[in-house]
Amino acid sequence: MGKSDIVSWIEENESKFVDVAKQIWDHPEVGYRESFASALQIKVLEEAGFTITAGVGDIPTAFIAEYGTGKPVIGILGEFDALPGLSQQVCPEYSPVVPNGPGHGCGHNLLGTAGVEAVVALKEQMEVERLSGTIRYYGCPAEELLSGKTFMARSGAFDDLDCTLTWHPWTYNSTANASMQALTAVEFFFSGRTSHAGAAPHLGRSALDAVELMNVGANYLREHVPDGSRIHYQITNGGAAPNIVPDAASVYYFLRASDRKQVDELKERLIKVAQGAAMMTETSVRWEIKSGCYDTLPNKTLNELMFKQAEAAGQMTYTPEEEKFAEELVQTIDPSVIAAVKRQMSDKNADTLLNPHFYNDTNQFGTTMGGSSDVGDVSWITPMGQIMTACAPLGVQLHSWQATASFGSTIGMKGMQYSAKIMALSAYELLLDPNGILEKAKEEFAASTKGVEYKAGIPADVKPPVSNKEAFLEPTI
Template identity: 40%
Template sequence: MNISKIDYTSLIEKYQSLIISAADSIWEFAETAFQEHRSSSLLKSILEEQGFSISAPSEKLPTAFTARWGYGRPILGFLGEYDALPGLSQKADIAAPAPTSSSAGHGCGHNLLGCGVLAGVLFLKDIMEQEKLPGTILYFGCPAEENAAGKAFMIEEGFFKDVDAAFSWHPHYQSGIFNQALANHRVYYTFHGTSAHASQSPHLGRSALDACELMNVGVNYLREHMIDEARVHYAYTDAGGTAPNIIPSRAQVFYAVRAPKSEDARLLRERVDDIARGAALMTGTSVDIETACVYDSFLPNPVLDQLVLKYLKLYTPVHSPGEEAYARDFLSYGNLPEADRAFDDIPDLSITRKTGISTDVGNVSQILPCTAFMVCCYANGSPLHHWTVTAQGKSSAAHKGMLAAGKILSSCALELLTEPGLLLQVQKAFHKAKGIYTAAP
């Protein structure tokens, strides 16, 4: 079988209305982390109708699931996400801020992500049936990529066992490999002090808010002494109340501590923990340190990544004049307001691309061979986690990028199913990378 010559036209015709309608429905549902009940149910029902058997092996993660089709090895995993982001609602197709009554929106395009993976497994299943290829397809329904590293919890619950290789993708304004991501510790620091009248008896109070502020000052001095690529940011989740005449007994600050390698992030986070303890000591308060979640760094697999690049080159979408006119209206709100081209139609075929973001696909990449890529779905420069991405989430270009991702996923998987020795090379590359990736001194 010449995989590069597969004509996907009839498969697109067969499945596109089903896949596009699912992506548009999930855009409307706009369910945030661990609340994706309607989105996951829709995907499960479609996969079941298409012959997949569904299991939900974790009571702790009711919106996670596995859909299985096929038999024997290799076992190939496909990571589908469908969670929305709080505060990013936006009317579809409107190129100006226009929030809706919904509290959330698909500002990271996960409606397309989960359904692009759906396209990939449906195309693959049909071709495997036609060619009588052995192998098992697992669609992993992955909740809470945003703000909670849902896949970290899925790993704890035993998902992804026995998988030989896994694939994912992400909608973006550029097409290219997605194999770099920062490890990220998300940590709550809750300070407990003693309340008192701030004017009548300040000497009796111990301010939890003072502790937060001193912690932040300490961390801001830490910045000079950390590696350049590290990132630390914080938000107050409890500033101790609204009354200046009451010394706050409780205050909380939420941190994200990031670095390119998991071990570097862990070590940096320990230093931030120490600063929190120091702030508590200085203010006569106590501190509770609670890890919300940990995103691992991405462990690239060059063999899988080369496969992706081969098909990214073939299938990166080309846009119509109508799609370009639509996209042009969004340019001024994005990262590249002066861009000449409405879309970045040329894929970046370099083997590594820095992204500056974190993803829980990184956690999966640390336990089995894994690759991911981005496909152009939005106007040039449209930033993720932004209302412009929500607005374009049901556009023709978004649908086109999603279906292109399905073709790339299916073709890469077919290479692994038909090319003798390729999976072994993938596994060797994984073990080599595990050995190479150690913390900076």
């Protein structure tokens, strides 16, 4: 009866958690500023009887909510930060709530709320059955800046977990079997000497010249990096005016590769490019590491456990109004994008905008996708299971206004409820664990890590940017 009781509890309390997700969607906050979302989730968890540890990793909005005692210790990860510039109403045409304002274009209003719902539902069942074990919800800030969990991990927040579960909003239901890339974000600051660009250019030493030469060098470097690596950059300061030789300029780089070692090697090569540019322009250069997350390490044992909960969770269904909304929303997307998605989905039902089927594509193990996430750090500390659930119509791209509209709609809320059921049911099985699933997951984890111990990719002297206004404007994925 335990599983059916958990599902019934989630369904009976659906409106409460839909309201929480909608409130966070209505109050979008970018990374390290998620005070509303963090406080709201803490309030819900405190009222449910969880013990709260706030300010984890020296981040005011990071927290851990815990219930129970003893082993196993099971974590569920949650996020709640929004993206800049993606404000959008729940409607199928472009209509920002606040022009150029933030919005939940990655669905973290759903992601964190589902985690809260899952642990509260599980706690209710633990009390009924008097189950031993410890469950935790991790309120993780600034995933969009790819550093919140890294700072939390650096502080040891995940070290005593036996395993963790998480999910992400998507356009269909699937286990997350492909790895995401490791990433380092580093900003370079060049210093030169100012002068009048017309009257005395020979007296100046242009920091902007150094930036541009560095970018040229980086573009030549692209040919000589491992396949699948990525180098992308943004000039963050190009000087004050054309007639002033700039004495300060900066450029911000994202470096991605299939694993942490390759990214670290790429960073060292890029630093040499920056130093060469400084030498050529008689300027100086310094750099700051902003984030340094690991590649994700999928755990087949835990992913299959989550996949097996689909029958107990029940299949999602959609109303005619939701199907109409999906059709109208997808019509706003460039046809070439839709065609590319259909090619990618050739082995699935690519013509169904709202697809309730749950896929477990085991062929994805050993492959790498282009995005990055700081959940990778956690996956190198403890075994991690992850799924994606349908919270938007097929064809909608994350980090778009169409995604923001979807994640505030009833379509998004249904995907959230589904993921809460899957996570709660999976954690319940791990608490009982008659088949030794947790031990199998740990054995797989040990084989996958090959003895490599986690070391945070952000240096110890770099602090969370909780007072740095510019830190809240950095895009990702």
